[in-house]
Amino acid sequence: MSDVYILGTDMIKFGRFPDKNVADLGAEAALLALDDAGVSIQDIEALWCGNLMEAGAMVGQRILQQIGQTGIPVVNCANACATGATAFRDAWLSIKAGVYDLVLAVGVEQMGKGLLGGPGGRSGIPKEGLLGSGTMPAVFAEAGMEHARKYGTTFAQFAKVSVKNHHHSTMNPKAMYQLETPLEMVMNAEMISYPNTKLMCSVNVDGAAAAVLASEKKAKELGLKRAVRVRASVLTSDPFTERDLVMPDVNTCTRNAAKKAYEMAGVGPEDVNLVELHDCFATAEILHYENLGLCKDGEAGRMIDEGEVALGGRVPVNCSGGLLSKGHPLGATGIANIYEVSTHLRGEAGKRQVEGARIGLTHVIGLGSACAIHVLEKVS
């Protein structure tokens, strides 16, 4: 079966845009990606649009109302924080299935500020602070503490993830923040849910990212010079695990997806030159070094201590600044990390370029749960 290629991809600078709406932001990213691919909306055969907060509001069609109502099929999709990656993957599937040769995937979100995770309960009384916490910082703190229980991972090790990702984002003009956050600053920031301080929580921002996907035939016709090959696209949900009713399991679905992705791509974790993974909280990033096979179980703390996952290290993770500093517009995140890895594979990442990058991996988690992984490869 022939490969699928990314011909163009881009994202808007993440930030807060109260004067714009979701369709405005999505349209902006779509046009950027089309221009990057050197094609027009008139050439696109179908659109997949990922958006969570307005999942019932036909965002994809509203984007086309701004950039060209060509009458193509539009699929609006929602899959928690894996929404963007799911839109990309379904676009990929349509080419893999031989239905289309040139399609567009857009991920977009507008976020408020503040805690995510509802106060809980449709009836009776609020359960938050009565039956533990359902806030996202707490849920991911509990997942991190499970790692601390098994391997003795420390508060400082979790905090170092945030130091690293904020440092990376100083080299990414499209990130929400470009600020150094030394370890003391991260550890002394307001404690939200121990061990996650405010600087260890992802930033709620508005954002959009898009990608133009092409069949091998179409990609060759339009030119492969800056194309990126999709070597694997995998989506999993969470299989039953014994505590998952009260403790969402982001580990097993990631491990299952990683195994399938490496098999599909015909590569191993040792072949991967950079990773953009789902650092919704600093605690989460630590778990995924092991879940993605970047190190053996129990070695994640050592990896962050020794700088193996920093730019210049053995396998740089979240060179974009990650969700912690670039920002996390839920539906856009999965395509924004595909943009980041593609930019490195094209050798266009500027100061944060991972030198000689040939293979990169993207990973997102949608709590509840979904995991999407893509393995991308430099073509020329």
Place this chain on the structure above:
Amino acid sequence: MPEQAAQAGPLPVVDFLKIPEKGDPYLEGHKCKSCGAIFLGKRTNCSKCSARDKMEAVKLSNKGSLYSYCIVHRSFPGIAVPYVSAIVDLEGGGTVKGNLVDVEPDPAKIAFGMPVEVVYGDALGRKDREGHSYLSYFFKPRS
């Protein structure tokens, strides 16, 4: 109406907390007779082994141990902080999440695996729109 609600006994905070007419309150699990998986709350089919109509209600233990936790310092408006949000494995099966009380919200004072017991009490004074009181469960350290 609120007066009538106040006269009636408290309602269970979740459907898996049972308040029998006689005897003490307890947590109820549903156990799959095919594979032994234990769930909180009623269900018909097993999400572990997919068996249908094999669920039986079981009384869960009030003894358990702390599996994981976090200390919540920022929550939604009106929620008292800090508090310990705890994941507890119950003896004989079942994992439950709730507040760990009677312990300082300080990681140095909390140990993984520490023995805890499930205790029952008023839901921190919270009432629903009709004025009903609620009975909740909490975890506290046991020696």
